[in-house]
Amino acid sequence: MPTGSGNGEISIVGVTKRFGDMAAVSDLNLTIPDKAYCCLLGPSGCGKTTILRMIAGHETPTTGEIRIGGGPVVGLTPVQRGTAMMFQSYALFPHRSVLDNVAFSLKLRGAGKADRHRQARELLAKVHMERFADRLPAQLSGGQQQRVALARALITNPRVLLLDEPLSALDEYLRLRMRGELRRVQKELGITFIHVTHTQLEAIAVADLVVVMAQGRIEQAASAREIFTAPRNAYVARFMGGQNVLSGTVESAADGQAIVVDEHGGSFSIVVNGEKPVRGSRLVGSIRRDRIAVSKAQGCAEASDKLNSLFGEVHAIEYQGSYVKVTIERPTGEGFVANVLDVDFFRDPLDIGDRVLARWSAHDVLMLEGASDAGEASMDEAGGVLISHA
Amino acid sequence: MKAKSWLASWLQVAPVALILVLFFGLPMLVVVAVSFFDYGQGRLYPTFIFDNYLEIFASSVTVRLYLSSLKFALIVWAVTLLIGFNVAYFLVFHVRTLLWQIGLFLLCTVPFWTSNIIRMISWIPFLGRNGIFNQTFMGLGVVSQPMEFLLFSDFAVVVAYVHLFTLFMVVPIFNSMARIDRSLIEAAYDAGAGPWRIFTEIILPLSKTGIALGSIFVVTLVMGDFYVVKVMSGGQSASVASALSTEISQIQYPPAAAAAIILVAIVTLMVSGILRLVDIRKELTV
Amino acid sequence: MRQAAGPRSWTFYVFASFFALFVLFLYGPMTVIYILSFQGPTGGLTFPMTGFSFRWFHALVTAERVGDIGGSFQRSIVLAVMVAVLTVVLSVAAGLAFRRRFPGSGVVFYLAIASLIMPGLFVGLGIAVGFQLLGLDIDWYTSALGAQLTWTLPYGLLIMFAVLGRFNRAYEEAATDLGATPWQRMREVVLPILLPGIIGVALFGFTLSYDEFPRTVLTAGTRNTLPLEIWAMTTNVTSPALFAVGTVTTLVSFIAIGAALISIAVIERRRTRGSGNSV
Numbered sequence: 001m002p003t004g005s006g007n008g009e010i011s012i013v014g015v016t017k018r019f020g021d022m023a024a025v026s027d028l029n030l031t032i033p034d035k036a037y038c039c040l041l042g043p044s045g046c047g048k049t050t051i052l053r054m055i056a057g058h059e060t061p062t063t064g065e066i067r068i069g070g071g072p073v074v075g076l077t078p079v080q081r082g083t084a085m086m087f088q089s090y091a092l093f094p095h096r097s098v099l100d101n102v103a104f105s106l107k108l109r110g111a112g113k114a115d116r117h118r119q120a121r122e123l124l125a126k127v128h129m130e131r132f133a134d135r136l137p138a139q140l141s142g143g144q145q146q147r148v149a150l151a152r153a154l155i156t157n158p159r160v161l162l163l164d165e166p167l168s169a170l171d172e173y174l175r176l177r178m179r180g181e182l183r184r185v186q187k188e189l190g191i192t193f194i195h196v197t198h199t200q201l202e203a204i205a206v207a208d209l210v211v212v213m214a215q216g217r218i219e220q221a222a223s224a225r226e227i228f229t230a231p232r233n234a235y236v237a238r239f240m241g242g243q244n245v246l247s248g249t250v251e252s253a254a255d256g257q258a259i260v261v262d263e264h265g266g267s268f269s270i271v272v273n274g275e276k277p278v279r280g281s282r283l284v285g286s287i288r289r290d291r292i293a294v295s296k297a298q299g300c301a302e303a304s305d306k307l308n309s310l311f312g313e314v315h316a317i318e319y320q321g322s323y324v325k326v327t328i329e330r331p332t333g334e335g336f337v338a339n340v341l342d343v344d345f346f347r348d349p350l351d352i353g354d355r356v357l358a359r360w361s362a363h364d365v366l367m368l369e370g371a372s373d374a375g376e377a378s379m380d381e382a383g384g385v386l387i388s389h390a
Numbered sequence: 391m392k393a394k395s396w397l398a399s400w401l402q403v404a405p406v407a408l409i410l411v412l413f414f415g416l417p418m419l420v421v422v423a424v425s426f427f428d429y430g431q432g433r434l435y436p437t438f439i440f441d442n443y444l445e446i447f448a449s450s451v452t453v454r455l456y457l458s459s460l461k462f463a464l465i466v467w468a469v470t471l472l473i474g475f476n477v478a479y480f481l482v483f484h485v486r487t488l489l490w491q492i493g494l495f496l497l498c499t500v501p502f503w504t505s506n507i508i509r510m511i512s513w514i515p516f517l518g519r520n521g522i523f524n525q526t527f528m529g530l531g532v533v534s535q536p537m538e539f540l541l542f543s544d545f546a547v548v549v550a551y552v553h554l555f556t557l558f559m560v561v562p563i564f565n566s567m568a569r570i571d572r573s574l575i576e577a578a579y580d581a582g583a584g585p586w587r588i589f590t591e592i593i594l595p596l597s598k599t600g601i602a603l604g605s606i607f608v609v610t611l612v613m614g615d616f617y618v619v620k621v622m623s624g625g626q627s628a629s630v631a632s633a634l635s636t637e638i639s640q641i642q643y644p645p646a647a648a649a650a651i652i653l654v655a656i657v658t659l660m661v662s663g664i665l666r667l668v669d670i671r672k673e674l675t676v
Numbered sequence: 677m678r679q680a681a682g683p684r685s686w687t688f689y690v691f692a693s694f695f696a697l698f699v700l701f702l703y704g705p706m707t708v709i710y711i712l713s714f715q716g717p718t719g720g721l722t723f724p725m726t727g728f729s730f731r732w733f734h735a736l737v738t739a740e741r742v743g744d745i746g747g748s749f750q751r752s753i754v755l756a757v758m759v760a761v762l763t764v765v766l767s768v769a770a771g772l773a774f775r776r777r778f779p780g781s782g783v784v785f786y787l788a789i790a791s792l793i794m795p796g797l798f799v800g801l802g803i804a805v806g807f808q809l810l811g812l813d814i815d816w817y818t819s820a821l822g823a824q825l826t827w828t829l830p831y832g833l834l835i836m837f838a839v840l841g842r843f844n845r846a847y848e849e850a851a852t853d854l855g856a857t858p859w860q861r862m863r864e865v866v867l868p869i870l871l872p873g874i875i876g877v878a879l880f881g882f883t884l885s886y887d888e889f890p891r892t893v894l895t896a897g898t899r900n901t902l903p904l905e906i907w908a909m910t911t912n913v914t915s916p917a918l919f920a921v922g923t924v925t926t927l928v929s930f931i932a933i934g935a936a937l938i939s940i941a942v943i944e945r946r947r948t949r950g951s952g953n954s955v
Contacts, residue, residue: 058849079855091846094947095868105854108864136947156854395776402773405766406829407784413822414791417802424805434805477698480691484684494695496937501702503929505887505903508922511910512705515712522708553701585687606793614795617889621910631797638797638894643805650798661793 007069008082008159008192009034010055015064017050024050026216028064032209034159037186037193039203042213042239048196049164051213055194056085056162068160079105084158088165090149092137098124099133102152123151127185143174150185161186163195167202179206200240204228212236233370234284243286244336246270246365250277257362258283259307264331268308269362284368291364292338294326296348297355309359310336314350326350328358425647432641442648451633452649456656459629462544462619463612466551470608471601473552474559478600479593482567495564502557510550510618517541517549542624550622555611559604566600567593602664609664613657706926713919732920745921748905751816753928755901756886758821763828763881764874768867770829771836792830796890799826804894815897823891828884832877839873872940879936883929 010032017025025047032038040048053059055066057078066073073081092101099120100107106116124130127147137145146166153161166182167175183206186193197203203210204224211221212235219239220232231237234245248262257269258277270285277283297311315335316327324345327335338358350356425442428435446452477498485491501509516522517540524536539545570593578588616631630653637646716727736745774781791799803823807814814820843866851865867874889903896904902925909918 056853058852077855078853083853085850085853087846087850089844089846091844091850093847093850093865093869095871104851104864108855108857108860138947152850152854396778399773399776399778400780402769403778403781403784406770406833407780407787409766409822409825409829410784410787410791413803414794414799414826415787417799417806418794419802420806420809421798421802434809473698476691476694480695484688484691497699498702500930501706503883503887503933504706504922504926505889505906507889507903507906507910508709508925509706511918512709512922515708516705522704553705556698610793610795614797614890616797617907631795635797638801643801646801647805650801654794654798657793657795 007034009069010160010192010194011065011067012051012055013065013067015051015054015061015066017047017054017059018062023216025054025061028216028218030211030218030221032192032194034069035190035192036208037183037195037206038209038211039207040194040196040211040213041198041200041203043198045215046213047216048211048213052085052162052164052194052196055160056083057081058085079156082157082159083162084153084156084160085162086146086149086153086164086166088168090137090145090169092145092148092152094137096136097133098129098135098137098140098148101137101148102155104152105156119155120151123155124148126154127151142169142171143178146170146178147181154185154189158191160192160194163193165196165198167197167199175202182206204240212239214239229288230366231286231368233368234286235370237286237368242290243288244292245284245286245334245368247282247284250279250281250283252279253277258367260285262332266310268365270365270367271363272367275367284370285365286368287360287365289325289337290323290339290341292340292358292360294328294338294340294350294356294358296350297357308362308365309357311355311357312336314352314354314356317350317352326356328356421647421650424643425651427644427647429642429644434643442645443652445645446648446652455628455630455633458627459613459631462547462551462629463609465548466555466612467605467608469548469552470556470559471605473556474563474604475597475601477556477560478563478567478597481564482570483593498557498560506554507617509554510621513546513550513553513622514541517546542622542626544623544627546622547619547627550618551612551615554618555608558607558611562603562607563597563600566597570596606661606664609660610657613653613660706922709919709922710926712916713923715916715919732915732917733924735915735917736920736924744900744905745902748900748902749925749928751899752886752902755816755821755824756882756932758817759824759828759885760878760881762821762825763832764878766825766829767832767836767877768870768874770833771840774833774837775840788830788833791826796823796827796888796892797894799823800891800894807895813897814895816892816899816901819895819897820892820901823895824885824888827888827891828881831880831884835873835877835880839870839876843870872943875936875940875943879933882932882936886925886929886932 010030012028012030015025015028016023028047028051030051040051042048050059054061055068057073057076061074068081068083078084092098093104096104099117102123103111103116103120106119111119121130121133124133127150129144129147129151132140132144132148137148140148146169163182167178170178179202182193182195195203195206204227207224209221210224210227212219212227214235220227220236222230222232227236228240228242231240231243234247237243237245246260246262246268248260248266248268251259251261251267253259253272253276256271256273258272258275259267259269260283261267268285270283272283310328310330312328312330314326315329316325318325318327319342320339321342323339323341326338326340326345328338330336336358423436424434426438426440428437428439428441481491481494485494514521518524519536519538519541521541523540524533527533528536574592574596575588578592583591613629614631615629616635619627619629620632620635630649634646634649634653637643637649711725713732714728714730715725715732717729717731718726770784774785800823803819804814807819812818847865847869848861851861856864887903888901889907892901893904893907900908902921906918906921906925909921
């Protein structure tokens with residue numbers, strides 16, 4: 001039976017995992033509250049699956065400690081930890097029926113046939129798969145297999161459920177449906193869920209706690225809203241995709257705002273609150289894409305940009321239903337994206353090549369930590385969202 | 391941690407390793423040792439002399455035997471390669487459904503479920519003076535007399551070898567070809583390659599492993615054969631191994647052992663030559 | 677190049693005819709044997725058929741001038757079963773070992789390949805002389821068994837390599853996740869899923885042993901296996917009884933292999949299409 005107090009709080013302290021010379025995870029610290037739905041989010045190779053497997057007990061940390069419910073678990077089997085895992089490929093035993101798959105762990109513990117079948121059927125009913133109890137996994141669709149895999153994991157009464165990219169094998173429509181299902185089941189059961197994904201919108205849709213990772217380290221761990229509206233650094237800002245990153249040298253600072261000038265003469269202000277940035281130092285900020293007003297530039301004053309505005313040529317236009325994604329070319333090469341509401345866009349539609357002026361309000365620009373180029377190079381390598389273009 | 395998994399592997403592989411050492415490794419060492427023994431009147435005298443080897447090297451019979459064996463090996467290799475390659479190609483690239491592929495493949499393997507001895511002698515009523523072949527051809531008026539060369543001749547030996555060993559060429563080549571990614575062929579076709587170019591640039595190179603493996607099997611089987619050549623040639627032809635088996639039956643173990651070692655050395659050279667083309671461990675293991 | 681559908685190119689017909697000829701080549705001689713085994717009582721070793729009779733099959737059973745067919749047949753079957761069982765158990769274990777890199781794995785691998793390629797006559801020679809030097813008797817269930825294993829184990833190993841290569845390790849992790857001990861994992865998940873491959877190894881072991889000649893000829897001792905008995909018959913026996921032996925022995929092979937293949941097919945079918953009952 002599980003060690004510790006019995007609850008599903010997870011604390012990861014100073015955990016490093018090395019494979020040969022390569023460190024998949026470096027000195028990681030994270031606390032996941034009991035009964036939370038936590039998403040580990042990041043591109044391939046960021047270490048999120050490694051952490052999941054270490055919590056599950058399928059990998060052992062090279063150094064560091066992992067506790068569940070207060071009790072240390074390194075070296076314990078998954079059952080002893082009170083965890084259960086749902087595998088990316090589902091790994092349903094092909095030689096057993098759906099019912100026997102779900103009842104498997106009970107059989108291992110020596111439960112009688114009638115008893116374990118009864119419990120398995122109850123759980124199958126919870127995931128709406130009781131009709132398929134006698135089928136073989138090969139006869140099920142992807143979504144159906146996933147529900148069976150869920151039932152099979154839950155029958156062990158885990159305090160933590162670990163999901164390894166549970167939705168990536170499904171098509172888009174099923175994905176959207178199933179994530180609601182996962183959320184519902186988690187609330188109903190009242191246990192901790194840890195869900196690994198590389199899809200940003202999926203993470204913020206389901207999670208209480210979003211942990212954005214890159215190259216074996218945590219970039220930011222916060223609520224979904226905070227991750228999206230107040231990213232901590234340029235990496236998170238770029239990865240989540242809802243922001244534009246601005247950077248430059250500090251010229252002056254007053255009234256909680258710093259005036260920053262970039263290499264191309266553009267200037268903008270960043271909300272710094274109590275911080276006192278040194279004149280001449282580099283500062284990075286972000287502005288939400290949906291807080292930008294875009295208008296055609298024919299009638300406007302050109303050459304020098306005013307504060308908190310940007311002059312440029314429309315490079316790409318992408319219709320996204322309720323808004324239109326307009327990418328404006330910047331001298332730096334990185335695109336500047338404005339999400340324009342569809343009613344606003346179609347009032348006076350833009351074309352590629354149009355000269356436009358983008359403006360935003362000073363108090364919408366938030367300060368970011370760290371270097372301005374964080375996330376650009378690493379995203380190239382990881383194949384993540386690529387903003388810059390030739 | 392690592393040592394623990396090594397221990398598990400060692401325990402699991404120990405029985406196989408033990409049997410291979412006891413019944414293959416050690417016996418081969420015994421053969422090496424015996425090749426240096428003296429003998430006479432049906433008895434072995436453990437000692438260390440080179441006489442057995444010297445006699446073999448000095449004898450002109452040796453050269454003749456090797457030429458004979460090598461001749462058969464080369465001819466049989468060429469014929470089985472030709473047949474095997476075409477059969478494999480047909481099965482992989484011209485047969486459309488998996489069911490037919492498996493079915494036809496099984497069709498080819500079924501004859502191999504019968505003992506080699508029986509399959510070999512089944513050629514006798516076929517090729518003999520009164521056999522099917524001769525009766526058919528005489529009946530058709532193609533020849534007026536039975537063709538003697540069909541049986542108890544080198545021709546019969548080659549026919550029997552090909553009959554027995556072609557499958558050893560088909561299977562590896564089939565495996566290699568089946569693993570070729572079809573999209574490679576489609577990409578080449580897209581780029582404008584004709585059938586011949588596709589064959590020489592894609593199919594042939596990617597079948598190299600299968601051809602090498604099949605060649606190794608066939609060559610070693612022919613070089614090591616002692617009964618097919620004896621029976622099918624009616625005793626006229628000999629191979630190194632058949633001469634060896636005669637010595638064994640006369641309890642002349644040391645010269646037989648020496649001949650065996652030399653044959654193994656030569657076959658090993660041939661196999662190494664073929665292995666330069668492919669890394670079999672990578673191809674065969676997980 | 678392969679066309680996905682539609683009319684066949686002329687090359688198809690060329691290859692198909694070639695293939696047909698090949699099949700004819702393979703089956704022709706055997707068919708002759710099967711036919712000739714029903715040779716009339718007065719007939720000889722070749723055509724023409726003087727009649728149709730079971731006389732020669734009868735001769736096998738009554739052992740008139742045909743050697744010890746019954747005894748050697750029995751020994752061959754028993755030996756083949758022993759070899760099949762040993763090959764399965766040992767190959768599966770060794771195959772599992774090779775899933776990790778361990779010191780010595782290269783040695784064992786190349787030893788197995790060498791054993792596969794080595795002409796059987798020499799292996800037999802080494803074993804026979806070795807036994808003699810040690811003062812042991814060679815016999816069909818000791819020295820011949822060992823000799824045949826040097827032939828079947830490498831094949832079994834190679835098959836296991838192929839089968840294990842396709843095996844998805846997530847099944848094992850899922851079993852561990854659900855609380856399985858290593859032994860439970862093996863019994864409940866790994867072995868059942870590998871079953872078709874294991875049957876294949878057993879099949880190989882059985883037929884390779886049943887038909888084995890070069891390795892066995894020197895290591896069987898005084899009591900022959902069937903192939904050895906047949907070999908002796910090729911020089912002694914001058915009647916179609918030899919062909920009758922051929923027919924019968926082929927039949928046995930067919931039954932064994934047929935049984936194995938059918939069971940594999942049944943298992944595969946149950947896993948992919950059948951509804952399967954709860955166990």
